[in-house]
Amino acid sequence: MAAVAATATPGTSVGEAHRLLREHGIHHLPVLDGDLLVGIVSQRDLLRAESDALPIRDAMSRMVFVLSPETPLSRAARIFRERRLPVLLVLDGRSLAGVLRATDVLETAWDRAKC
Numbered sequence: 122m123a124a125v126a127a128t129a130t131p132g133t134s135v136g137e138a139h140r141l142l143r144e145h146g147i148h149h150l151p152v153l154d155g156d157l158l159v160g161i162v163s164q165r166d167l168l169r170a171e172s173d174a175l176p177i178r179d180a181m182s183r184m185v186f187v188l189s190p191e192t193p194l195s196r197a198a199r200i201f202r203e204r205r206l207p208v209l210l211v212l213d214g215r216s217l218a219g220v221l222r223a224t225d226v227l228e229t230a231w232d233r234a235k236c
Contacts (some may be wrong), residue, residue, distance in 0.1 A: 122190070122211050122219040128153050129162065129177055136173030138162055149208045151217055152181050158210065158217055161185050186213045188221060198226050 126145040126228060129138050131151050138150055142164055152160040170180045187210045188197055201223040211219040213226035 122221045122226065124219055125151060125217055126220075128217070130154060131178035132176045133175060135167050135170040135175050135177055135180060139164075139167055139173070139175050142167070149220070150177075151185075151210055151220070152177060153217065156216065158182065158185060158187070158212065158215075161208075161210065163207075185190070185210055185230060189213065190218055194226055194229060198220060198230070201226060 126147050127141045127150060129141060129150050131152055131154055133141075135154075141150060142148060149160060150162050152162055160178075160183045162177045162181040166180045166182065167177070170177075184199060185199045186204060188200075188208060190211055190213050192211075200206065200209060206221055207220045210217060211221055
C-alpha cells in the first residue's frame with residue numbers, strides 16, 4: 122500500500138485534476154468531500170471530459186471499491202481480478218489510509234515466490 126499522494130474535491134476542475142496527476146506521477150485521484158470518500162477519478166475519466174473547466178464530479182466514478190488495512194492480499198488479488206481494477210483505496214474506518222495498486226500485489230507475490 123502506498124500513501125495517498127494527492128486528493129481532490131468534487132468541485133476540483135478537470136484541468137486542476139490533470140495537473141495533480143502529472144505533478145504526483147499518478148493515474149488515479151481519490152475524491153473527498155471533507156473527510157468522506159465520495160469517488161475516484163482516473164486519467165482516462167479526465168481525458169473523456171468535454172472541458173478542463175468542468176468539475177470532476179461530472180467525470181468521477183462514485184462506485185469505489187475499498188479495503189481495510191487488515192484485508193488479506195489474497196482477497197485484494199481476487200477483487201483486482203474479478204473487477205479488473207487498477208487500484209483499490211484503503212480505508213481505516215472512514216479515513217483514507219492509502220492506495221493499493223494491482224502491481225503492488227503482483228510485486229509482493231513475485232517477491233514471496235522468489236524465497
